[in-house]
Amino acid sequence: MTMHADPVIQVKHLSFRYPGAERDTLRNVSLEITRGDFVAVVGGNGSAKTTLCKTFNGLVPHYWAGDFAGSVSVDGQDTFDSTVAELSSTVGYVFQDFQNQLVRPTVRDEVSFGPLNFGHEDYAERTDETLEHLGISHLRDSFVWQLSGGQAHLVALASVLAMRPSVIVVDEPVAELDPARAREIYLQLRELNERHGITVITIEHHAEFVAEFAHSVILMADGAPVWHLPVQEAMNRHRDLEEHGIPAPDAVALSALVLGADDDVALDVSTAVELLRPHVAREFTATERPLDPGTDRELVASLRGVEHGYRSIGGALRPVLHRLDLDLHAGEQVALVGTNGAGKSTLMKLLTGLIVPRQGTVEIGGIDTRTRSATELADKVSYLYQRPQQMFLRDSVREDVAMFPTGRRREGAQELVNQVLTRVGLDPLAERDGRTLSGGQQRRATIAIGLAMTPSLLLLDEPTSSLDVRSRDDVMAMLASLSSTVRCAVVATHDMELVASWATRVLVLDQGRVLLDTDPRSMFSRPEVTGQARLLPPQAARIAQELGITPTPLTAAELRTCLPTRDAALTKENR
Amino acid sequence: MARKTRDVLSVEWVRLELLRTAYATRGGLLARMDPRMVLLWYVLLAAAPWLTHNVTVLIGLFVLGAASVVASRVGPLVLGLFVFGLTTDIIALFAASFFFGGDWNTLAALAVLNLKIGVMSMASMAAFISLDPEKLSDALLALRAPELLAFGVSYGYRMLPILVDEYITVLEGMRLRSAAPASRGLLGWRTVLHWSVMSVTAFYPIMLNTAKNVRTTVEALETRGFTYAAHNPKGRTLRLAHLKVRGFDVAVVLTTLALVVLAFAIGVEYPLYRIG
Amino acid sequence: MSTPAPAPDRPADQDAQQRRGTLRGAIDGVRTMELTTSQKLMVFVLSMSLFGLSNILLEIIPEPSIGPVEFSISNMIFIPLAVAALFSPLWAALGAPLGEIVFTDLLMGDFSGLAEVEGYLQMFLAIYIGGSMVRNPSNKVQIAIGAISIILIDKVLSAIVDLSKVWIGVEEAEYVEGLPQSILAVEAVGLGMDVLISGILFGAIPAIWLIPRLYGRIEPLMGMRPRVPGEPIPGDAPKGPLFVGFALFLSAASFGFAFLEAFDLSAGAWEPDFLGRFGDSFLWLSVAAILLVLGVTVLLFKLAQKRSSHDDAR
Numbered sequence A: 001m002t003m004h005a006d007p008v009i010q011v012k013h014l015s016f017r018y019p020g021a022e023r024d025t026l027r028n029v030s031l032e033i034t035r036g037d038f039v040a041v042v043g044g045n046g047s048a049k050t051t052l053c054k055t056f057n058g059l060v061p062h063y064w065a066g067d068f069a070g071s072v073s074v075d076g077q078d079t080f081d082s083t084v085a086e087l088s089s090t091v092g093y094v095f096q097d098f099q100n101q102l103v104r105p106t107v108r109d110e111v112s113f114g115p116l117n118f119g120h121e122d123y124a125e126r127t128d129e130t131l132e133h134l135g136i137s138h139l140r141d142s143f144v145w146q147l148s149g150g151q152a153h154l155v156a157l158a159s160v161l162a163m164r165p166s167v168i169v170v171d172e173p174v175a176e177l178d179p180a181r182a183r184e185i186y187l188q189l190r191e192l193n194e195r196h197g198i199t200v201i202t203i204e205h206h207a208e209f210v211a212e213f214a215h216s217v218i219l220m221a222d223g224a225p226v227w228h229l230p231v232q233e234a235m236n237r238h239r240d241l242e243e244h245g246i247p248a249p250d251a252v253a254l255s256a257l258v259l260g261a262d263d264d265v266a267l268d269v270s271t272a273v274e275l276l277r278p279h280v281a282r283e284f285t286a287t288e289r290p291l292d293p294g295t296d297r298e299l300v301a302s303l304r305g306v307e308h309g310y311r312s313i314g315g316a317l318r319p320v321l322h323r324l325d326l327d328l329h330a331g332e333q334v335a336l337v338g339t340n341g342a343g344k345s346t347l348m349k350l351l352t353g354l355i356v357p358r359q360g361t362v363e364i365g366g367i368d369t370r371t372r373s374a375t376e377l378a379d380k381v382s383y384l385y386q387r388p389q390q391m392f393l394r395d396s397v398r399e400d401v402a403m404f405p406t407g408r409r410r411e412g413a414q415e416l417v418n419q420v421l422t423r424v425g426l427d428p429l430a431e432r433d434g435r436t437l438s439g440g441q442q443r444r445a446t447i448a449i450g451l452a453m454t455p456s457l458l459l460l461d462e463p464t465s466s467l468d469v470r471s472r473d474d475v476m477a478m479l480a481s482l483s484s485t486v487r488c489a490v491v492a493t494h495d496m497e498l499v500a501s502w503a504t505r506v507l508v509l510d511q512g513r514v515l516l517d518t519d520p521r522s523m524f525s526r527p528e529v530t531g532q533a534r535l536l537p538p539q540a541a542r543i544a545q546e547l548g549i550t551p552t553p554l555t556a557a558e559l560r561t562c563l564p565t566r567d568a569a570l571t572k573e574n575r
Numbered sequence B: 001m002a003r004k005t006r007d008v009l010s011v012e013w014v015r016l017e018l019l020r021t022a023y024a025t026r027g028g029l030l031a032r033m034d035p036r037m038v039l040l041w042y043v044l045l046a047a048a049p050w051l052t053h054n055v056t057v058l059i060g061l062f063v064l065g066a067a068s069v070v071a072s073r074v075g076p077l078v079l080g081l082f083v084f085g086l087t088t089d090i091i092a093l094f095a096a097s098f099f100f101g102g103d104w105n106t107l108a109a110l111a112v113l114n115l116k117i118g119v120m121s122m123a124s125m126a127a128f129i130s131l132d133p134e135k136l137s138d139a140l141l142a143l144r145a146p147e148l149l150a151f152g153v154s155y156g157y158r159m160l161p162i163l164v165d166e167y168i169t170v171l172e173g174m175r176l177r178s179a180a181p182a183s184r185g186l187l188g189w190r191t192v193l194h195w196s197v198m199s200v201t202a203f204y205p206i207m208l209n210t211a212k213n214v215r216t217t218v219e220a221l222e223t224r225g226f227t228y229a230a231h232n233p234k235g236r237t238l239r240l241a242h243l244k245v246r247g248f249d250v251a252v253v254l255t256t257l258a259l260v261v262l263a264f265a266i267g268v269e270y271p272l273y274r275i276g
Numbered sequence C: 001m002s003t004p005a006p007a008p009d010r011p012a013d014q015d016a017q018q019r020r021g022t023l024r025g026a027i028d029g030v031r032t033m034e035l036t037t038s039q040k041l042m043v044f045v046l047s048m049s050l051f052g053l054s055n056i057l058l059e060i061i062p063e064p065s066i067g068p069v070e071f072s073i074s075n076m077i078f079i080p081l082a083v084a085a086l087f088s089p090l091w092a093a094l095g096a097p098l099g100e101i102v103f104t105d106l107l108m109g110d111f112s113g114l115a116e117v118e119g120y121l122q123m124f125l126a127i128y129i130g131g132s133m134v135r136n137p138s139n140k141v142q143i144a145i146g147a148i149s150i151i152l153i154d155k156v157l158s159a160i161v162d163l164s165k166v167w168i169g170v171e172e173a174e175y176v177e178g179l180p181q182s183i184l185a186v187e188a189v190g191l192g193m194d195v196l197i198s199g200i201l202f203g204a205i206p207a208i209w210l211i212p213r214l215y216g217r218i219e220p221l222m223g224m225r226p227r228v229p230g231e232p233i234p235g236d237a238p239k240g241p242l243f244v245g246f247a248l249f250l251s252a253a254s255f256g257f258a259f260l261e262a263f264d265l266s267a268g269a270w271e272p273d274f275l276g277r278f279g280d281s282f283l284w285l286s287v288a289a290i291l292l293v294l295g296v297t298v299l300l301f302k303l304a305q306k307r308s309s310h311d312d313a314r
Helices: A049-056 A059-063 A084-088 A107-117 A123-133 A149-161 A179-196 A207-213 A231-236 A238-243 A250-258 A269-276 A344-352 A397-407 A413-423 A439-452 A469-484 A496-502 A520-524 A527-532 A539-547 A556-560 A566-574 B011-022 B035-051 B055-071 B076-099 B104-130 B133-142 B147-177 B186-201 B203-223 B226-231 B234-240 B247-269 C037-060 C078-086 C089-106 C114-132 C140-169 C179-214 C240-260 C271-278 C282-313
Strands: A007-017 A026-034 A038-042 A067-074 A091-094 A167-171 A199-203 A216-221 A224-230 A299-311 A317-329 A333-337 A359-364 A381-384 A457-461 A488-492 A505-510 A513-518
Touching: A007 A049, A026 A049, A026 A067, A026 A199, A026 A224, A038 A049, A038 A179, A038 A207, A049 A059, A049 A067, A049 A091, A049 A167, A049 A199, A059 A084, A059 B203, A084 A091, A084 B203, A091 A149, A091 B203, A107 A123, A107 A149, A107 B226, A107 B234, A123 A149, A149 A167, A149 A179, A167 A179, A179 A199, A179 A207, A207 A231, A207 A250, A216 A231, A224 A231, A231 A238, A238 A250, A250 A269, A250 A539, A250 A556, A269 A539, A299 A344, A317 A344, A317 A488, A317 A513, A333 A344, A333 A469, A333 A496, A344 A359, A344 A381, A344 A457, A344 A488, A381 A439, A397 A413, A397 A439, A397 B147, A413 A439, A439 A457, A439 A469, A469 A488, A469 A496, A496 A520, A505 A520, A513 A520, A513 A527, A520 A527, A539 A556, B035 B055, B035 B104, B035 B133, B035 B247, B055 B104, B055 B247, B076 B104, B133 B147, B133 B234, B147 B186, B147 B203, B147 B226, B147 C037, B147 C089, B186 B203, B186 C179, B203 B226, B203 C037, B203 C078, B203 C179, B226 C037, C037 C078, C037 C089, C078 C089, C078 C114, C078 C140, C078 C179, C089 C114, C114 C140, C140 C179
Parallel strands: A038 A199, A038 A216, A091 A167, A167 A199, A333 A488, A333 A505, A381 A457, A457 A488
Antiparallel strands: A007 A026, A007 A067, A216 A224, A299 A317, A299 A359, A505 A513
16 A cells, blocks of 8 residues: 555644643644545544544634644645535544434435535435435434434534545544444445545544555544554554554464564454464453352342333333343342343332333332332442433532432531542542543543442443543443442443453343343353344354354453463564 | 332433434424424414404414414423413413402403414424424525524534433432431421522533533534635525425415414404404 | 743753644634624524523423512523623524524424524624623623613514504504503503513512623633623624614614604614614624515505405405
C-alpha cells in the first residue's frame, strides 16, 4: 500500500483551541489520508480524536468556533473557506451517540432528509439504494424509536451514505453497541470501503476491531499524532499502543510472545492459531472460582413461574418472559447474557420491584414484591442503569451517593458516604457533577451510589459499555471487590471478557427463557448455545478453542499459562 | 394493597396511547386525505359554529363533529380528557354565575357557548389526530409556514417517546433513592408534596441530559443541510411534490360543506334560540 | 470569595506549544456576543423539547377542582425561564410555546386552530419579557420576578382572549344575567390561583432552586460559555425595563379596558399602537400580521352574527 498517493484529506500544522480553554486541544497536527484507505484513529480518552475528525467536515471551526490555525483540505477544498453543508457532501459523519443524530420520525424520511435538503432530484432512488446496500430495506417504514441499537446505527450510517460522500467518519461504533452488532457494522464498513471505494475513518478504542478491519492506524496522544502506520506495522508496535492506553488484542499479544522482535504479529484469530500451534500445551489447569450448587446457601431472591409482557402499539400483549423459575443465592456473581430483547432488562426490573409480574411471584429476601412498594424494596435491592447520566440526579457526586442513606435517615450516613467514595477512588472529584467526569469515573460513581444503598442484591445494567479498555479494567476490578459487601450481584452484559473474568454463574436468556444456567467456562465451550444467543467469546477463548485446548482458557492470562514461560519467549525474541 | 400490572390507566398505557395518537396508527377517514385538504376541512367545520347563535344549527354541527370524531377513530384517552374538560368548564362557569344571581338562562347561554367550543374541539381532534407529524409538517410547509415550525413539529414527535422514557427513568430513580414520607398527612398533602418535589427536581438531570443530546442533534442537522435548505428552496419543492389533491379529498370536503349548509337550512326552518 | 488570577501554566516544552500554522479568522477576545445560527437552533430545540415534555406531564396529572377554583398547574414556566436566563430569551421564548403546541395541543387533539396562535403569542411575549428580566442567573430576586411576570403576562393576555370568546360566542353576552360578573370572577380567581400555583409554587420556587444550579453546568454541555453577569445578553427584549413596563401597562390597560367597556373590546383597537411601538423587527411584523388577520376574522364573525340575527328577526 502506498501511503501518500492521492490524498483525500490533508492536514497541515493544524492547531485548535476551544473558546475559554487553557491550551490548544489539537497541536500542530500534520497528516494525510489516502483515498480509499480504511483508517482507525486510536488513542486514550482526551487525546482529541473526535476533535480531529470534526475538522474533516468543517464542524471545527464552523460549528465549534475557536482559535483555528493551520489548514485542513478535503478533496482539494480548504475547509476554513468552505461550509459544513458543502463539506458534508464529501465527508459523512456518524456520531458516537448516533441515536440523537436521527431527527425524523421514520427511517425513510431520515435517510432522504439530507438529499432533500440539498435538493437532489433523485432523493428517492438514493434512499432506496442506500437502504438496499446496508440490507435494511425492510426497515423503510419503521419509526426510528422502534429500532434496536444496531439498526439505529445502520440507519444513521445510511442517512450519511445517501449523500454519497467519498469519506465517512464513524465515531466509536462499539461504544453503544454489543460486540456482535459492532462487528456487523464493521463488516458493512469493509464492504463500503472495498466495493464502493469509500474512504473510511473510524475512531476506535477496541484494538481487536482495528487489527481486523483497518488498513492504517493513526495513534493520537495529547492532541497530536504519534504516528500513522499501516496496520501490520502499527500492531507490531503494540507496546506503543499499550503505553497510550490501547491494550493489544489477544491475538497480537499472544502471538508476540512466541515471535521474534522483527516478525509480524498475528492480526486475527486464525493467524494467531497458526503461529501459536507449535508452542502451545494442549492441557490447561483451570483455577476455578468456587461455584456452589447453592441449595444450602442463603436465598437472596427467587422467581417462581414468572410471566411478563408488554402491550405493543397495536394493543397486543408481547410476551417477554415465559414461566421463569430462578433462585439467586448469597455469594453468587451472576452474569445475565443474551441478545437485546431476550428479557434481561425486564428480569432486572422485576427484581427491583419497579414492575410486578403478570403471573407468578418474585420474592426478594422472602418478601413478595407485590406486597411492598419499589421504594421500600430499595432497602434490599439496588439497580444501576446502563447510562450513568440517568443516575446523576443531584449536582455533585457526593450528594448523589448520599441521597439514599441521608434520605432514609440512616445512622452514620455521612461516614458511609465518605467510606464508599474513598473505596471507588472518587474523593477528589466528589464535589463535581457526575456528568463532567470521564466515562470510567462515571461508572465508578454509579457503583458508589449502589454501594451506599447497602443492598443485599445489586443489579447492574451493562456496567462496562462505552468504556475505553483502561477504564473498563478499572470497573472490572471494582466489581471483583464487591463480593465482600454485596451478598449477590447480577450483571446484565454483552461484554464477554467481563463474563469470563468476573462471573461465577452465567444465565443465558433467549426469547424469555433460560437457555443455560452454568459457569462461564462450560458456557463458552458450548458453541451451539453461544451461537443461538449470539454471544461472541473473548478472542483468547476463540484462539484456545481452535487450538483444541481443554478445558478452554477464557482470557489471555489463562491462555498464557499454556505457552512457554516468559523466559523461553524472551530467549526466542533475543535470538 | 397488593400491586399488579395494569394495562389501563398506568404510565405505560398513557405512553402507548400518546404514541398511537401521535402516529395516527388507528387509521380513519381523514387519515387518507391530502393534509392540506384536511386543514381546509378543519377550518370549514371549526368556523361554522361561530357564524350563528341558532341552537338547531349548532346541534346539527355538533352531531356532524361527533360523527367525524367517530370516523377518525379518536382514542379513549383524548376523548376522555375532552369530555372531562368540557363538563368541568360548564360546571365551573355555572356555579359562578349562580353565585352572581344567574339562573337557568345563564346555563342555557353557556350551553350555547360550549356547544360552539365543543364543535370546534371535535373538528380539531378529528383533523389533527388524522394527520401524522410528517403530513402535518408537509402541509405547514406547503402553506408557507416558517421552516423552523415545520421542523419543530416533526422533530417534536420524534423526540417525544425518548423524552418521556428518559423522564420516567429519572423519576423511577428518584422514587427508589428518596424516602417516601412516613405518613400521608391531611388529604395526603405530604405525598403530594413529595411527588411534586420529585417531579420538579427531576428536571435538573433531564435538562442537562437533554442539553447534551440536543448538541449532537443540531450538529447532525448542520451536516445534513438543514440550514442550507433554509436558503435553497429546491429541497422544499421536492419534498412537497408528493402532495396531491384527489377526487376523494374533494368529495369529503364537499360532503362536509353540504352537511353544514344542510344544518343551516334546518336551522332556518326550525329555529331555536335561547329563551331570552 | 476572591480568587487570585491563575498563573498561566507554561509547560517546559515551549516549542511543542508553539503553533506552526497561521491563525485564521477571529481570535478569542474579539468575538461578538451574538449567537451563531446553530447556537440559536440549539436553544430553540432545547426550550421546545423540555417545555413540551413538562406540558405532557401536566396533561396526565389529574387536576382537582372545587367549584370554579381549579387547583391546576397550568405550566412549568421555570423551564423556559431557565433556558431564557442562561442562554437567550428570544430563542427560548420562540421555542417553548411551540413545544407546548406540538407536544400537547396537537398530540392530544386539543388544537384550537387560530386560538393556538393567540396562545403562542401570549406565551412568547411572556417568556421573552420575563426571561429578559433575569440579568444575573444567580440573583434570586430577579428570578422570582421573572417567573411571576411570565405567568402574569400570559394569564392576563389569555383572560382577554377568553372574554372576547364569550363576547363573540354568546348572543348579547352583556345582557345575560350574571354572566359578565361570573366570567370576571372566574377569570380573577383563575388568575390568582395561577399566580399562586404556576407562578410561585411551580414557577418561582423551582426556578430559584434550578437556575443557579444549572448556571455554569449546562452551558459547556452545549459547547457554550456561561454568561457573565453584566455583559450584554444575546436576544433579550429591547430597551430592558422600559419595554417591560410598557408591555405590562399595555396588557393591564387592555384588561381593565375590557371590563369598563362591558366587553366592548375590539382587537383592532390596540393593534396599531402596538405595531407602532415595536414594528422594528421581523418578529413584530409577523405578530402584527397575525393579529390583523385575527382582528379581521373576529370582526367578520361578529358582523356575520349580527346579520344572521337581523335576518332571523325579520
